[in-house]
Amino acid sequence: MKTSSFFTTTGEGRISIARFAPRNIETGYREFRALAPAARWFKTASKEEYRKLYLAEILAPLDPRVTYAQLCALAGDAEPVLLCWERPPLTDTNWCHRRLVAEWFKETLGITVLEAGPPLRQLSLLGGER
Numbered sequence: 001m002k003t004s005s006f007f008t009t010t011g012e013g014r015i016s017i018a019r020f021a022p023r024n025i026e027t028g029y030r031e032f033r034a035l036a037p038a039a040r041w042f043k044t045a046s047k048e049e050y051r052k053l054y055l056a057e058i059l060a061p062l063d064p065r066v067t068y069a070q071l072c073a074l075a076g077d078a079e080p081v082l083l084c085w086e087r088p089p090l091t092d093t094n095w096c097h098r099r100l101v102a103e104w105f106k107e108t109l110g111i112t113v114l115e116a117g118p119p120l121r122q123l124s125l126l127g128g129e130r
Helices: 047-059 064-075 097-109
Strands: 002-005 014-016 081-084
Touching: 002 097, 014 064, 047 097, 064 097, 081 097
Parallel strands: 002 081, 014 081
Antiparallel strands: none
């Protein structure tokens, strides 16, 4: 399992954990609304308040083992990639709830969920990009 932005990851295994997806994003992603932030504090909470509310209201009611299994099942044969809006790099000022989910899986299940990097360009044997 990985996390990423709608804007940097395409292909199979994509699962939205956002309230809604951006316009003009490649279709084919699944949705897992149970991990979406609450509308009433989504845009107004400070980073610290957001973290506290997300942990208490969104993650605390969920069983991490069941949630992890549901996400894997939703992705089918592909690796699950949990998506939301924030573009990388994630920093103290550009943060995201997808990393709170990753921390939750690490703390509760011991599973490391990395941030997916930008797509890698393949190089031909002749040294040029293809």
